Amino acid sequence: RESLLIFEEINSEINKFYEKRYTLTHGDLWPGNIYINNNNYYLIDFTDCSINKVEYDTYTLFYSILSSFKKIKINEVTIRNLFINNVPILKFLSITQEDLLYVEKKFIEYREKRFPGVYYS
Secondary structure, three states, X not given: OHHHHHHHHHHHHHHHXXXXXXXXXXXXXXXXXEEEEOOEEEEOOOOOOXXXXXHHHHHHHHHHHHHHOOOOOOOOOOHHHHOOOOHHHHHHHOOOHHHHHHHHHHHXXXXXXXXXXXXXX
């Protein structure tokens, strides 16, 4: 529960940070790449940054939180398949269905390139 509250705060900050919806994104945003100090959030390790939709960072962070707490297997399903047509999850992620489909496609392409044979949807 606490991790999801922190996710909501980070998601809000991500959306403030990026000026455009399609911009340079972190690309590998998971809890290990976020340093928290006195309610300040610092993103580290930008080795996988790329031009993408802002929602990509939100998606990868939420996916990694779900996998960290064993709510989803890292190589099992996409968030869309897990929460098919779940409007509250779309609101929680601050994402449209169209953007979710786009982001998941990019996420799968990234995972297949970086970890061949490990990821499937």
